[in-house]
Amino acid sequence: MTPTPAVALTIAGSDSGGGAGIQADLVTFAAFEVHGTSAITAVTAQNTVGVSAVVTIDPDVIEAQVRSVTDDFMVRATKTGMLATAPIVERVAALAASGILGPLVVDPVMVSTTGATLLDADAVQAVRDALLPSAALVTPNRAEAELLTGIAITSIEAQRAAAQRLVELGARAALVKGGHLDGPDAIDILFDGRNVVELRAPRVWTRNDHGTGCTLSAAICACLARGLTLPRAVEEAKAYVTRGLADGADWGLGTGRGPFSHFAKGRPAVVA
Numbered sequence: 001m002t003p004t005p006a007v008a009l010t011i012a013g014s015d016s017g018g019g020a021g022i023q024a025d026l027v028t029f030a031a032f033e034v035h036g037t038s039a040i041t042a043v044t045a046q047n048t049v050g051v052s053a054v055v056t057i058d059p060d061v062i063e064a065q066v067r068s069v070t071d072d073f074m075v076r077a078t079k080t081g082m083l084a085t086a087p088i089v090e091r092v093a094a095l096a097a098s099g100i101l102g103p104l105v106v107d108p109v110m111v112s113t114t115g116a117t118l119l120d121a122d123a124v125q126a127v128r129d130a131l132l133p134s135a136a137l138v139t140p141n142r143a144e145a146e147l148l149t150g151i152a153i154t155s156i157e158a159q160r161a162a163a164q165r166l167v168e169l170g171a172r173a174a175l176v177k178g179g180h181l182d183g184p185d186a187i188d189i190l191f192d193g194r195n196v197v198e199l200r201a202p203r204v205w206t207r208n209d210h211g212t213g214c215t216l217s218a219a220i221c222a223c224l225a226r227g228l229t230l231p232r233a234v235e236e237a238k239a240y241v242t243r244g245l246a247d248g249a250d251w252g253l254g255t256g257r258g259p260f261s262h263f264a265k266g267r268p269a270v271v272a
């Protein structure tokens, strides 16, 4: 019999194409043998080519979803994805500050792989001011790190500077992702307030990268839920993403930026 799993919560948007958002998060939680719960912030009509419609959920309904989960389950860790609007960011930040979410991984989703806006312009400041101070980790990609810090990310040194700035802004740790930089390796920089760790993996040449960011933050959240330290959680998550990208590199799902593979053989080597 499988022992009772740890519980993780994702507060994020729905991607009808199943490659990113809530769908990617729940599949990733399952891959790490963590029970996944969810609070949906927005519904997107989305596929591998683009986003054709977005409806945001009332903050009261988002809070009700979160409280239904936290009132009944012991949530060990939470991640946020698409938060869409400033009022939603502020509501989630208040819930996080109240201490009911456990360690919080903030994936500051702003734009989809296909270029659609997933966070209102006036909500960026709310992420910076209200949400970062509750984040155990914030995981921006290149563009998100630039918007949050004002630092142009053109090198590893700039990634380090941005990670340090994000910690100054209140996050306990920052992972500045390098998927959108050039070079033979995909290099992410982790700064936990003391140490800088460089995570490096060979760049996979594929169009199927839809959902890598969501998957990475969900995998980190799952590992934290299982009791891993932050550096180990990030290491395991990065390995999961690299393996999935390679596994699905030749997939032909959709005609655009295809979904990431969660079907790579071999279980994630996670033991708390």
Ligand SMILES: Nc1ncnc2c1ncn2[C@@H]1O[C@H](COP(=O)(O)OP(=O)(O)OP(=O)(O)O)[C@@H](O)[C@H]1O
Binding pocket: 020, 111, 112, 113, 140, 141, 142, 177, 178, 179, 180, 186, 187, 188, 201, 202, 203, 204, 205, 206, 209, 210, 211, 212, 213, 214, 216, 238, 241, 242, 245
């Ligand atoms: N082609 C690639 N090969 C290997 N690793 C990659 C590749 N692209 C992205 N990654 C890794 O995937 C993770 C997500 O990084 P990325 O910078 O693409 O985030 P993102 O833009 O938020 O993702 P998304 O495309 O889902 O929005 C990081 O660990 C990054 O290094």
Ligand SMILES: Cc1ncc(CO)c(N)n1
Binding pocket: 012, 013, 014, 015, 020, 021, 022, 044, 046, 081, 082, 109, 111, 112, 113, 118, 210, 211, 213, 214
């Ligand atoms: C719902 C949703 N969340 C996050 C992303 C980021 O990839 C996306 N494309 N869609």
